[in-house]
Amino acid sequence: MIPRKFAEIAFRRWWVLLIPTVLAPAVILTFQPKKVEYASVATAWVSRIEGVETTGTFGQPTDSQTTPAGAQVQVLGDLLQTGAFRDEVALASGLTIEGADQRAREQAGDLITERVQVFEVGPNLMGVRVVAPTAEGARALAAAVIARFQERALAEGAREAQTVVSYFEKQLALAQDDLAKAQAEAAAYIKAHPTAADKTKVDVDYQSLQGKVDSQTKVVDRLLENLQDARLNAASASNTASATFNVQDQPSLPLLPIAESRTQKYGYPLAGLVVGLSIALGYLYAAYRLDHTIRSREDVAGLPVMFLGAVPELKPRHRLRLLRRGGGNFARRVAVSIPPAPEAAEGEAA
Amino acid sequence: MIRDTYRREREELLEAIREIQLLSGLTELRFTEPMTNHEPLALAANGPGFRGFKAMRGSGHPRPPAVRELSTPRSVAIGVTSPGYADGKTTVAIALASCLAQDFAAQVTLVDADFHTASVSLEYGLEGRKGLADVLDGEVSLPAVTHRFLRAPLSVVTAGTAASSPSRIARSERLVELIDAMKANSGFVVMDLPATLKSMAAPVLAQRCDGVLIVVRDGRTTRKELERTLELHKDANVLGIVLNRRTSRIPGWAERLFELAS
Numbered sequence: 001m002i003p004r005k006f007a008e009i010a011f012r013r014w015w016v017l018l019i020p021t022v023l024a025p026a027v028i029l030t031f032q033p034k035k036v037e038y039a040s041v042a043t044a045w046v047s048r049i050e051g052v053e054t055t056g057t058f059g060q061p062t063d064s065q066t067t068p069a070g071a072q073v074q075v076l077g078d079l080l081q082t083g084a085f086r087d088e089v090a091l092a093s094g095l096t097i098e099g100a101d102q103r104a105r106e107q108a109g110d111l112i113t114e115r116v117q118v119f120e121v122g123p124n125l126m127g128v129r130v131v132a133p134t135a136e137g138a139r140a141l142a143a144a145v146i147a148r149f150q151e152r153a154l155a156e157g158a159r160e161a162q163t164v165v166s167y168f169e170k171q172l173a174l175a176q177d178d179l180a181k182a183q184a185e186a187a188a189y190i191k192a193h194p195t196a197a198d199k200t201k202v203d204v205d206y207q208s209l210q211g212k213v214d215s216q217t218k219v220v221d222r223l224l225e226n227l228q229d230a231r232l233n234a235a236s237a238s239n240t241a242s243a244t245f246n247v248q249d250q251p252s253l254p255l256l257p258i259a260e261s262r263t264q265k266y267g268y269p270l271a272g273l274v275v276g277l278s279i280a281l282g283y284l285y286a287a288y289r290l291d292h293t294i295r296s297r298e299d300v301a302g303l304p305v306m307f308l309g310a311v312p313e314l315k316p317r318h319r320l321r322l323l324r325r326g327g328g329n330f331a332r333r334v335a336v337s338i339p340p341a342p343e344a345a346e347g348e349a350a
Numbered sequence: 351m352i353r354d355t356y357r358r359e360r361e362e363l364l365e366a367i368r369e370i371q372l373l374s375g376l377t378e379l380r381f382t383e384p385m386t387n388h389e390p391l392a393l394a395a396n397g398p399g400f401r402g403f404k405a406m407r408g409s410g411h412p413r414p415p416a417v418r419e420l421s422t423p424r425s426v427a428i429g430v431t432s433p434g435y436a437d438g439k440t441t442v443a444i445a446l447a448s449c450l451a452q453d454f455a456a457q458v459t460l461v462d463a464d465f466h467t468a469s470v471s472l473e474y475g476l477e478g479r480k481g482l483a484d485v486l487d488g489e490v491s492l493p494a495v496t497h498r499f500l501r502a503p504l505s506v507v508t509a510g511t512a513a514s515s516p517s518r519i520a521r522s523e524r525l526v527e528l529i530d531a532m533k534a535n536s537g538f539v540v541m542d543l544p545a546t547l548k549s550m551a552a553p554v555l556a557q558r559c560d561g562v563l564i565v566v567r568d569g570r571t572t573r574k575e576l577e578r579t580l581e582l583h584k585d586a587n588v589l590g591i592v593l594n595r596r597t598s599r600i601p602g603w604a605e606r607l608f609e610l611a612s
Contacts, residue, residue: 001609002608008598011600137362178518221498293569293570293571294568295593300573300576303576304580305564305575305588305591305592307591308563308589308592309593310381310592310596311593311594311595312595313596319517
């Protein structure tokens with residue numbers, strides 16, 4: 001049950017209830033920043049290269065659980081966390097200029113982190129969404145991100161392939177040395193034992209040396225094959241990169257700005273309404289708790305006295321004013337009609 | 351200073367009285383429940399006097415069609431006081447006396463016992479006239495300061511001009527005799543007492559009455575003030591409290607919807 005005094009305060013100070021309830025959403029609507037932003041989106045087809053060793057292939061999934069698009073999203077996301085990549089993107093998109101100071105580069109990097117969003121559309125499709133104050137800016141930034149990512153992928157692929165080539169070349173050189181040594185040892189043994197090569201006789205030492213030569217020859221042959229494969233990979237690194245990351249939709253030029261979100265449109269004013277209402281109710285409750293005056297029977301409850309009744313306040317009304325004008329001041333007329341008692345007149349005379 | 355304080359509020363009170371009188375001829379008392387239900391008012395519960403007091407004479411209620419006769423078992427003196435100034439005790443005292451006199455033909459004496467403000471005297475334009483204080487000083491007799499209405503059985507005794515201390519007057523045994531004398535001539539003696547928290551004489555004067563009404567002003571008198579007033583009147587017979595100048599902004603639909611207490 002609502003205390004009468006609280007209801008009385010609420011109806012007396014209805015404007016207190018109204019002001020914050022109206023004012024808070026109005027302030028939010030007035031001072032809410034009206035951001036006009038454009039979004040440019042690009043999509044790229046990402047595939048797994050069948051029959052090619054995944055190790056050393058940039059952005060290729062290393063396990064069967066990760067989709068190609070997921071792996072590329074992860075790689076691009078990681079790259080966007082690096083200052084060097086952000087610098088390159090900023091420079092390419094025109095956010096910074098060559099030779100910009102550290103502070104400008106950091107600001108541009110923060111903007112890129114804030115505005116660029118990389119996401120997985122499907123198992124083989126990834127998307128890049130860029131939000132910017134201008135349509136051209138959004139498209140330029142999206143294009144820069146994709147271009148720099150492709151360059152990085154290409155460079156990284158080439159570097160990795162070259163590393164593999166170098167590795168196999170070194171291994172091959174070592175294996176060839178070992179083969180030459182084994183062949184030399186075998187030749188020296190035959191020279192010392194001319195009959196060792198006779199197939200009718202069994203010379204265990206010679207056979208051991210010959211086996212070593214054969215084994216090393218196989219190693220050299222295998223390394224040669226691997227080296228050729230690695231050289232092939234290195235030569236076709238650009239083609240491989242194109243095959244694994246193919247831009248399907250180039251960054252679009254947005255014609256219309258992004259529509260205002262529902263949260264921004266309705267949520268904030270509603271939150272303001274709730275806050276305003278809370279303030280108003282809080283004020284009314286405080287006023288109710290701090291008002292110790294007597295306004296009704298409830299306020300004298302508990303006192304050892306009876307509440308007899310209430311005399312209403314009479315406010316002047318038009319009808320009353322007319323009556324007063326016509327009839328004069330009744331009270332004054334009554335007052336002047338009171339004559340002193342005869343005894344009083346006598347007493348005053350005395 | 352006390353007079354100045356009172357004068358500031360006097361115009362406001364006058365306005366209320368005028369409207370009361372214009373509306374109903376005398377008073378606009380509207381009590382929320384029958385007085386006869388209250389035990390402290392049993393001193394007159396058998397007679398129609400207090401039934402008349404409960405008369406619903408508000409703007410929406412018709413005036414009683416005819417004057418009825420009172421048959422009080424004995425004469426009573428009712429004091430009307432309030433915690434502070436401008437709470438409306440004089441208005442209620444005048445209204446009570448007028449109601450009893452005009453509507454129920456009871457012989458009523460309205461005594462201005464508020465020696466600080468003499469507000470009843472001011473209301474009736476009798477300021478500066480000799481009154482109760484002068485009678486207690488022995489300067490004049492009680493009948494000499496009793497002003498009678500011609501149209502109603504109502505007499506008014508003003509506070510007077512003697513410079514006696516209100517506290518001394520309140521403690522005077524002569525006052526008891528005077529009240530008894532007024533009760534002998536009237537069915538009801540309505541005494542406008544000083545504001546309790548502003549005058550030390552109020553509790554003593556209240557004890558001289560058979561019962562005391564405490565007038566509190568809506569939205570002005572605090573519960574603490576009322577508690578203090580009741581504490582000061584612990585030796586008097588407090589009949590109850592009357593909430594004066596009650597205003598409400600709660601619309602009827604809200605009262606019904608929330609079942610608000612009156």
